[in-house]
Amino acid sequence: MKTRNSLSLALLSVAVLAGCNSTEEKSNEQSVKTVEAENSVFAPIAKKVAYEMNIHGSKRVDDYYWMRDDKRENPEILAHLAAENSYTDAMLKHTENLQDDLFEELKSRIQKDDDSVPVKRGDFYYSSEMRGDNEYPIYVRSKNFKGDDKEVLLDVNALAKAHEYYQVSGLNISPNDKIMAYGEDTLSRRVYTLRFKNLKTGELFSDELKGTEGNAIWGNDNKTVYYIKKDLQTLLGFQVYRHTLGTSQDRDELVYEEENKSYYTGISKSKDGSHIYIHHSSPEASGMSLIDANKHTAQPLRFVPREQGLEYNVSKLGEWYYVNTNLDAVNFKLMKVHQSKLGNKQKWQEVIPHREGVKLEGVSLFNQHLVYQERELGINTVTVRSLTSGKEQKLKFKDKAFAAYLYGNNELDNENVRLYYTSLTTPGTHYDFNLKSGEPQLLKQQKVLGDFHPENYTSERIFIKARDGEQVPVSLVYRTDKFKKDGTNPLYQYGYGSYGHTIQPSFSSARLSLLDRGFVYAIAHIRGSQMLGRPWYNQGKKLTKQNTFNDFVDVTKSLTAQGYGNKKQVFAVGGSAGGLLMGAVINQAPELYQGVAAHVPFVDVVTTMLDETIPLTTNEYDEWGNPNDKSYYDYMLSYSPYDQVSKQAYPNLLVTTGLHDSQVQYFEPAKWVAKLRDYKTNDNKLLFKVDMEAGHGGASGRFKGLKDRALEYAFILDLAGKNKL
Structure with a gap:
C-alpha cells in the first residue's frame, strides 16, 4: 500500500x-x-x-x-x-550467475550518457544528465533549449559518495534565479533536511531545515520559504512553516497546522507565481488554502470550507480559478470562479460538465488554452480547448492503449503543451503539441540499447468477466514469435488495486528480459484503481475490498483458460x-x-x-x-x-x-x-x-535498483526453467 x-x-x-x-x-x-x-x-x-x-x-x-x-x-x-x-x-546460490547475467542484461539496455528534455521555468531551461556509470543525475540549466551554456546546479553523485543511501528531492529555484533549495534523505525514511545553495558562488547557506517533507516553496521576496514539517513518530507531514533565509529554524513561523490526522498536507505554487497553495487531502475529501506569495506575513485563506466527501483542486488563470471537483459529479467536472467570489462553491460556474463513465483526471491552463485529460473505458484522451472560441481538438496517438502525462508546463504563455507518452511496446517519448494546430513535435524517445525492435512485440487490451459480472480490464504484452495462445507460455501477472492508483500500460526495458524468454506479461486493472473511473475505486476499498482480490484471482483463471498462460507456470507480483x-x-x-x-x-x-x-x-x-x-x-x-x-x-x-x-x-x-x-x-x-x-x-x-529486479527475475525464471534466452 x-x-x-x-x-x-x-x-x-x-x-x-x-x-x-x-x-x-x-x-x-x-x-x-x-x-x-x-x-x-x-x-x-x-x-x-x-x-x-x-x-x-x-x-x-x-x-x-x-x-x-x-x-x-x-x-x-x-x-x-x-x-x-x-x-x-x-x-538462491545456484542462481547467482543468472542474477549477474540478468543484471548485466538489464543494465546493457540503458543508455549510460542520457539527458532529460529541458523544461522552461522563468528565464532558464532546466534538465538533468546521467553520465557513464554514475548512479545519480547531475542537474543543470541553460539560457536556451539547446543547452549551449550549461551551468551545473547540483551533482548528486558527489553528495552521495559518503552515504549508503542518498536521495534528493524538491529542487526549487528562487524567483530571482540565484538560490536553489533542495532536500536530502540519507536514511530512506522520507524525512528530509532542506538545504540552500548560492548558485553564483556554489556555497551552501548555513540554513538547515530538518525533519521536513523535502520540498521548499519560495515567496516572491527571494528570502521567504514555506515547508512542511513531519511528526517524527507518525512521519505525517502536518505543519506548514515559514522560514526566512539566514535565520535559525527555531525562529520559523507556524502558519498552518493540520489537526485532523486523516488528512495529508502538501504545498505548491500557482503557475503565475502569485500564491502559495496548501493542499489538504484524504481518500474521501480534499481542499486547498491560499497564501499571498507577495506578502511575507500573509496567512492562509480557505478556498471554500472543507466538507467530508467534497474533493477539488484549483488552478489559477488571471482573475479566475478553475476547479476540478467531484461536487455532484462522481467522475469529476471542471468549474470556475472569479477571485472576488472565493469561499462560496455556489458561485462556481461549469466549464466541463460531468459525464457518466468518463473520469476527468486533470487540467493544465495556458493564456489562451485549456488542456484537459479524461479516461473513458480505461483509455486516456487529451483535449485542447481554445478559451476564446471554445473550439476543441483531441490529440492523436498511435496505440490503442497507452499512458500520457502532462509535465513541465510551467509557463502560461507557452505555444505548446509538453507531454510524455508511452505504451507497453513504445518506449517513453516526449512531445510538444502545438496548442493551435495540435501537431506534435518529437523531442526525444528513450533509447533501448541492444536488439530491441518494437515490431517484435504485441500488446492487447482485453476485458475479463469477474465472478460478480463486472468486466475487468487487462493489459497484455508478449514477444510475438514466442507466443502461442495454447496455454504453454509462462504468465507474469502484476497488480496493485488500492488508493485509486491506476497502473498504466507503460513501457519497461527491464520487462524485455521476461518477454524474450517467452513470458506473457499481464497487468490486472482490478477494482481499487481508477482505470474505469472513480466508481471502480469505490468498489475496491473499505467494505468492498474483497473485490480487489476476487478480480485478481478471476483474471488469473480466465487468462489461463483462454490460453494466454500455462496453468502450472503462473507468477504473481505486487x-x-x-x-x-x-x-x-x-x-x-x-x-x-x-x-x-x-x-x-x-x-x-x-x-x-x-x-x-x-x-x-x-x-x-x-x-x-x-x-x-x-x-x-x-x-x-x-x-x-x-x-x-x-x-x-x-x-x-x-x-x-x-x-x-x-x-x-x-x-x-x-x-x-x-x-x-x-x-x-x-x-x-x-x-x-x-x-x-x-x-x-x-x-x-539507477543501477543499484536493477540488482533487486535481477533477484526477482532470477527467482521466477529459475522456477519456470527459463534460464536461457
Whole structure:
C-alpha cells in the first residue's frame, strides 16, 4: 500500500496481555538460528512469544509481535534478519550467475550518457544528465533549449559518495534565479533536511531545515520559504512553516497546522507565481488554502470550507480559478470562479460538465488554452480547448492503449503543451503539441540499447468477466514469435488495486528480459484503481475490498483458460498495497500460482490499522476503514494476510523489504514470513530478503535498483526453467 508501518505498544481501546507457556519456552530455547548441514540449508526459525490483543470481544494472539523494534537496534532482531538474508542467499546460490547475467542484461539496455528534455521555468531551461556509470543525475540549466551554456546546479553523485543511501528531492529555484533549495534523505525514511545553495558562488547557506517533507516553496521576496514539517513518530507531514533565509529554524513561523490526522498536507505554487497553495487531502475529501506569495506575513485563506466527501483542486488563470471537483459529479467536472467570489462553491460556474463513465483526471491552463485529460473505458484522451472560441481538438496517438502525462508546463504563455507518452511496446517519448494546430513535435524517445525492435512485440487490451459480472480490464504484452495462445507460455501477472492508483500500460526495458524468454506479461486493472473511473475505486476499498482480490484471482483463471498462460507456470507480483494483494490471494487461491513475489508488503492490516502511532494509519481510515468500529474490524480480519495464514500448501514465495521502510514497517513482512514458515504444509521455497540500508523504495541509484529486479527475475525464471534466452 502507500505506506504501512508498525504495531503500537499501546493499542487504543485494546487490552494487551503477554504470556508464555511451555511450548513457547521450547521455542525460546532455539530462538532464532540458521542450521546448515553439509548437504542442506535450513530456514531461520523464529521464536514464539504469545502477545494477546483484545478488542470487540475478539482475541488475537500474535506470536511474533516481538519482532518490532522502532529504533532498529535490537541485536536479536537484527540477527534474525541477517539469518534470513543468509538463508535466501544460500537457497538462491545456484542462481547467482543468472542474477549477474540478468543484471548485466538489464543494465546493457540503458543508455549510460542520457539527458532529460529541458523544461522552461522563468528565464532558464532546466534538465538533468546521467553520465557513464554514475548512479545519480547531475542537474543543470541553460539560457536556451539547446543547452549551449550549461551551468551545473547540483551533482548528486558527489553528495552521495559518503552515504549508503542518498536521495534528493524538491529542487526549487528562487524567483530571482540565484538560490536553489533542495532536500536530502540519507536514511530512506522520507524525512528530509532542506538545504540552500548560492548558485553564483556554489556555497551552501548555513540554513538547515530538518525533519521536513523535502520540498521548499519560495515567496516572491527571494528570502521567504514555506515547508512542511513531519511528526517524527507518525512521519505525517502536518505543519506548514515559514522560514526566512539566514535565520535559525527555531525562529520559523507556524502558519498552518493540520489537526485532523486523516488528512495529508502538501504545498505548491500557482503557475503565475502569485500564491502559495496548501493542499489538504484524504481518500474521501480534499481542499486547498491560499497564501499571498507577495506578502511575507500573509496567512492562509480557505478556498471554500472543507466538507467530508467534497474533493477539488484549483488552478489559477488571471482573475479566475478553475476547479476540478467531484461536487455532484462522481467522475469529476471542471468549474470556475472569479477571485472576488472565493469561499462560496455556489458561485462556481461549469466549464466541463460531468459525464457518466468518463473520469476527468486533470487540467493544465495556458493564456489562451485549456488542456484537459479524461479516461473513458480505461483509455486516456487529451483535449485542447481554445478559451476564446471554445473550439476543441483531441490529440492523436498511435496505440490503442497507452499512458500520457502532462509535465513541465510551467509557463502560461507557452505555444505548446509538453507531454510524455508511452505504451507497453513504445518506449517513453516526449512531445510538444502545438496548442493551435495540435501537431506534435518529437523531442526525444528513450533509447533501448541492444536488439530491441518494437515490431517484435504485441500488446492487447482485453476485458475479463469477474465472478460478480463486472468486466475487468487487462493489459497484455508478449514477444510475438514466442507466443502461442495454447496455454504453454509462462504468465507474469502484476497488480496493485488500492488508493485509486491506476497502473498504466507503460513501457519497461527491464520487462524485455521476461518477454524474450517467452513470458506473457499481464497487468490486472482490478477494482481499487481508477482505470474505469472513480466508481471502480469505490468498489475496491473499505467494505468492498474483497473485490480487489476476487478480480485478481478471476483474471488469473480466465487468462489461463483462454490460453494466454500455462496453468502450472503462473507468477504473481505486487508491492506495498500490491503486497497485501499477494498475501490475500495466496491465502484464498494458493493453488493458482507457482511463484509469488511480494515486495514491501502491507500484510498485518488489523494490528497496524489499530495503531495510531504508525505512519499513515489515521490518514487511511477512509481507505481501509477504522477497525475501532467492529464492522470494519471484522471485515479487515476476514482478509488480513497475516491473520488468515492457515495450514495449507503455499506457492514459492520471495518477500522483500527495507529495514528503514517508513511506509510498510520491516516487521510486517518479517512476522508474516515467520508465521508462513510455521504454517505452510509443503516444501516450496519461502525466501525473505531484507535491504539493511534501504526503505520503501528500495536501493537508491539507477543501477543499484536493477540488482533487486535481477533477484526477482532470477527467482521466477529459475522456477519456470527459463534460464536461457
